[in-house]
Amino acid sequence: MRHVTQSYDIVVCGGGLAGFTAAVSAARMGQRVCLVQDRPVLGGNSSSEVRVVPRGSTTYHAYAREGGVLSELMVGERMKNHEPIFENGWANSVWDLSLYDLAQRTENLTLLMNTAVCDVTVTDGRIASVTGWTMSAETETELRAEVFLDCTGDAVVAALAGCEFRTGEEARAEFGEPHAPLEASEDTMGNSIHFKTKDVGHPVDFELPEWAVEYTDPDFFYKQGRVPRDVRGGFWWIELGKPWNTIYDAEEIRHELTRHTLGVWDWMKNKDPQTRNAAKNLALDWLGQVPGKRESRRIMGLHLLTEGDFFRDEPFEDEIAYGGWNIDLHTPGGLLASTSEPTAAAGYDLHSKESVTAYVGPFGIPLRSLVAKDVTNLLMAGRNVSATHVGLGSVRVQATTAIMGQAAGTAAAVALKNGVSVQQVATIAIHDVQQQLLKDGCFLPNVVNADERDRARTATITASSEAVNLGAAPGDRWIDGGLRENVRHSGEYLSALRAQWIPVETGPDAPGLRTVSVLLRNHSDTAVEIPARLQQADHIWDYRVDTNMVLDDTTLVVEPGEHWVTWDVRVDPGSLVRTAPGGQYVRVDLAAEPAVEWLRAGRILPGAVSAFEMSPGRLRRFGDGVTMSHRITPAQRAYPPVGVISGTARPHRATNEWRSDPGHPFDQWIQLDWDEPQDISTVHVTFAGHLLREYDHTPALWRDPQTVRDYTIRAWSGERWTDILVVEGNGFPRRVHHLVDVISSTAIRLVVHATNGDPSAAVYEIRCY
Incomplete structure (x- = not known):
């Protein structure tokens, strides 16, 4: 066995997306960085070993896709990869290579692969070094640095350093979290493995091994939230945790997941009358053997992120990232539980209590939740950040952890550059961190570019x-290049209040707004009256049904058939409060009327999205971010x-x-x-x-x-x-x-x-x- 010692400015432990973006961003700022990864590939759960697709805020909110290093990776991979992404299980090694290529092109960044952290040295309240073991090279490496980042998922560095951490569920009364259970427990969300199939063009058999789990009950799938919507693969709900410990029983969980996954495929392939025909030409092509983990240890930081932080009125002064995934708390036990994840068990009904209460964001995330409280030079990013079990339910998804990683790496570099400890950055150097993140392509909901050097x-x-905004109609052409839309929830009937954001011009030369027209189709035999309201909206995620900034209201009369219905709104330029240079949003809200359709436009007008009332007083994005047909006069210089x-x-x-x-x-x-x-x-x-x-x-x-x-x-x-x-x-x-x-x-x-x-x-x- 060989022992070597290396010194860096920053050592990042964990090469998932959080650790990767942290290492790249810090190295780009001129710091000497070592990225330690215990697997042969980068990307963690997103890698070809696990194949969980990076998802985040854009699943629920239009124009909310994460930027920075992650965006660079995702855009570059799609330009190079010949294979589509269908679901979990469909990532291939082109994604691995995209990360590896970017790492190799990053100056100041050293990779230490196949190396597991096995020891941590703490001196006078700060981490002096971490030691990694590379089994393939029979080498023990001691890594010394000024700042360390724990992006290991399981908080290995923090645990070895003696930092306080939490596991399991907090009781509801501890932080007043509605999603928390009444009593605390050690239960965590489980691990999953995925599979992929291939259409071989002719029927192919599958025989279930005798050691696998056999499924025979359709209610287990169709009444408990485990519906196999597409037989080609994926299925996050192939999940196990309780009664096993997701860290110490990892190998037993892996074996059990393999047994259950083969049983699920046997059910769909050989037994389920709803899927057998679709699966007859499909052969099992890949089955993962590295489980994707959702939850284990959570390091206690300078701020504990709770459910209440998703709804706070005032932004965090140390905002460095944002989240927008729902509060996604999988049922402990996974396949062994009586039902799957709550919104799935409710049939993905967007008006169900489960969907309504879980819908959050976009919300800001504070840097203090990425700074460990018990040692002075440790930051963290990923699913081990300082959060309650419920708080983790939203921020644990990979796109969110990746932008938290970039924030942690940036904060580490700023701390070294400014000569302050990482525990001071959130207060005395937060402006530098935020401005660097914006400069590097990240987005912060409550921070704008104020870089004096720009x-x-x-x-x-x-x-x-410059283009003007006159609205959009069904006949408009939109060049999308094949951008896929999820049409599952895209019905145009006014089954609930529908809202359409309209970008308008503001300023001393603005023309105001005179008319708004909407294209409606009345399927009844008589005229229908629809209450309508025109409001100013703070931003495109202003989901309040009542924004307290009403500009006009009326009742639209819709005769049977299809008509453009025009509303004389007469909004003067002075009626609009200018909140951004050169523009603002107003919103047209039409009340629910199930007999009437509001026709969708043929294109998505840039920045002009729509929403529906998912619960009293609260909106949710309509479809995947679409524009409803509308016309306005006069033309608005909205771009x-x-x-x-x-x-x-x-x-x-x-x-x-x-x-x-x-x-x-x-x-x-x-x-x-x-x-x-x-x-x-x-x-x-x-x-x-x-x-x-x-x-x-x-x-x-x-x-x-x-x-x-x-x-x-x-x-x-x-x-x-x-x-x-x-x-x-x-x-x-x-x-x-x-x-x-x-x-x-x-x-x-x-x-x-x-x-x-x-x-x-x-x-x-x-x-x-």
Whole structure:
């Protein structure tokens, strides 16, 4: 056996998505980072060993997809991978290679693979080193650093360091959490393995091994929330935990999961009359042998995230990430329990008590929940963050843990750069952390760009043309490149109150709003009256039915048949409270009327989504983020050039987007002008795209049509434009260009020659340094 010692600035333990994004972000900030991973591949539960698709806030909220390093990975993998993502079990090694490739291209980052942390040394209240064992190399490595990150999932580093941690469920009375049980227990959510099948083109048999579990009762599946919706594979509900311990009994759980998974496949393949025919040509192609774990230890930090934090009125001052997944608490015991996860057991009814009470977000996550309280130089990210069992139920999903990881890595780098402890960063250096995260492509709901070094913030912005908002209709064409939509909950009947967000122009030159028309189809034989209301909305996730900012209300009369019904609203510009540069949202709400359809538009108007009333007073996104047919007068300059310096690089309080007029041919350009010459060495550009739908809804070899493909950055020399950068074949929404030479200029112009399919050039943000 060999023993070696290595020293770094930061050591990140755990190479899942949280640890990976933490390590990459810290290394990009100039810190010497070692990433320790106990598996041969990176990505943790998302890797080809486990194959859980990274999901997060976009499953429930439009334009909420996570950014930063994770976005870079997801976008890049889809452009390269020839295989579609159907469900859990469908990830392949192209995803593994995407992570490995990015790690190899990251300066200052060292990988230590197949290495398990087995010891931690603590001196004077701080971690001095961790020791890892690489069995394949018979090497013990002592890793010394100034800051350590525990992203191991099971909180191995914190436990070995003697930090306080929690396991199991807290009692409801301890923190007043409605989702907590009345009495505390050691129960945790379980582990899962997944499988994948292949259509071989002809019937193929499957024989259940004698040592596997045989299923014969259809009620176990169809009355207990384990419906096999698609026989090709996946199935998160193949899950076991209680009565086993998810850490110490991991191997027994793995074996039991294998027995049960084969039994589930046998049921669908050979016994279930509802699935047998669909499965006859399917052969078992892959069955995982590394269980995906949901919950074990949770390290106690400077703040304990609870259910109440999902609904707090005031944002956290140390907000560094956001969540938006529902409170997803799987029933302890999994397959051994009487029912599956509550919303599944309720049949995914979006109006059920289970769905209504579990629906949360987007909500901010504080840095203090990522800082350990018992040692002075430990941060954490992933499912071991400082949260109650209920709090973990929402933030444990991989896309959320990945942006928490980037925040933890960024905070560690800022602490070292500023010469403060990680326990001080959340108070005395939080501005630096937040601004760095925004600069690196992350989104924070309650923080905007305030980077004094960003020269673009002081520029005057003009463009060759700009799109106007007149609404959208069923005949409109939308180029989506095959973006997949979940149509399970997409009925257009007004079975509940329906709301449509409308981006409008604000400011001294705004034209106001005169009329709103909606396209309705009355299926009854008599005229129907529908109460309607026009309100201002704070942002696209303002899910209050009553925003307390009513602009007008009326009753729409809908005759039998299909009609555009027009409403004279007469909203003056002064009636709107300006909350974002160049724009604002108003919302049209139509009351429930089951006999009437509100027809969907043929395209998704950028930034204009819809919702329905899921429970009294509360809305939820309609479908996967769609636009209902509506028209407005006069035309609204809702996509102005100034949107690229609004401080927010996605639709939120306004569209925060410049779009060129789709009727004008390329080239189209957007320009930044200054009164005095500016020295510029780096240009950041964030193009539109990749935010509306989840990663697993995007096809193989996919590029978002909204994203700019070919472009040139030009500088004004005083007499003419000079090309300083030419890019062709782009598919990434965010590009950072370090110029070969520093330029001094009074104007920069971004010229768009082509997109990946959209007729408009669209940019969310430009930064200049």
